[in-house]
Amino acid sequence: QSALTQPASVSGSPGQSITISCAGTSSDIGAYNYVSWHQHHPGKAPKVIIYDVTYRSSGISSRFLGSKSGNTASLAISGLQPEDEADYYCSSYRDGSTYVFGTGTTVTVL
Amino acid sequence: EVQLLESGGGLVQRGGSLRLSCAASGFTFINYAMMWVRQAPGRAPEWVSVISGTGTSIYYADSVKGRFTISRDDPRSTLHLQLTGLRVEDTAIYYCAKMASVAARFEHIDFWGRGTLVAVS
Numbered sequence: 392q393s394a395l396t397q398p399a400s401v402s403g404s405p406g407q408s409i410t411i412s413c414a415g416t417s418s419d420i421g422a423y424n425y426v427s428w429h430q431h432h433p434g435k436a437p438k439v440i441i442y443d444v445t446y447r448s449s450g451i452s453s454r455f456l457g458s459k460s461g462n463t464a465s466l467a468i469s470g471l472q473p474e475d476e477a478d479y480y481c482s483s484y485r486d487g488s489t490y491v492f493g494t495g496t497t498v499t500v501l
Numbered sequence: 502e503v504q505l506l507e508s509g510g511g512l513v514q515r516g517g518s519l520r521l522s523c524a525a526s527g528f529t530f531i532n533y534a535m536m537w538v539r540q541a542p543g544r545a546p547e548w549v550s551v552i553s554g555t556g557t558s559i560y561y562a563d564s565v566k567g568r569f570t571i572s573r574d575d576p577r578s579t580l581h582l583q584l585t586g587l588r589v590e591d592t593a594i595y596y597c598a599k600m601a602s603v604a605a606r607f608e609h610i611d612f613w614g615r616g617t618l619v620a621v622s
Contacts, residue, residue, distance in 0.1 A: 394545045394547075423607070425607060425608070425609055427609045427610060429546075429610075429613070435615065436505075436596075436613045436614055436615040436616070437596070437613040438613065439609070439610055439611055439612070439613070442601070442609040442610075442611065443609060448611065480545070480546055482546075482548075482609075482610070484606070484607055484608075484609075488560045488605070488606050489548065489560065489562065490536070490548035490551070491548065492538070492545050492546040492547065492548065493545060494545045495545055495546075
């Protein structure tokens with residue numbers, strides 16, 4: 392069960408914008424609009440920030456924006472803030488009644 | 502407030518068994534599908550299993566099929582994962598997650614627990 396592909400790390404200065412990519416296949420991201428993004432601060436419970444490609448979870452800042460093109464999904468974070476420093480994982484529904492997660496991206500606020 | 506509290510993790514020898522539990526509160530348990538996800542040290546999260554709100558639809562990752570069993574105790578609002586035939590590669594933090602509807606397929610997680618560590622030696 393191969394994972395979705397994300398860059399290992401992305402960094403930016405406070406106030407800047409960054410984008411995290413999540414590359415899948417025609418069996419997952421390309422086939423379904425069931426892409427989610429999860430934020431994980433080590434030692435805490437992960438939090439869902441985006442679901443169904445573009446929808447923000449309740450209480451999530453509008454600085455987080457999800458999108459998809461073909462087999463690749465993206466998470467854009469604008470106005471980067473220190474509290475955005477965390478690990479981010481994408482996930483998607485996949486053919487065969489399964490789910491798949493991304494390899495994870497560590498976001499560093501410089 | 503939704504709360505998911507996992508328990509039952511620990512150190513176990515190869516070939517051994519464990520039963521993980523996830524105590525849920527803050528929502529009507531029977532109305533939602535539930536999922537187990539695990540994350541090995543330094544690795545990507547891996548979906549393990551999902552069960553529908555009715556308990557009639559159950560799916561497993563190929564890596565655990567035939568060894569792990571997901572179940573739910575609706576009167577106690579508790580999700581279980583029985584782990585048998587444990588392998589070193591099953592070592593991971595196991596997270597319980599609530600799905601957004603009663604369906605096990607074509608859905609998304611909307612809430613995570615904090616996880617319980619399973620270590621297989």
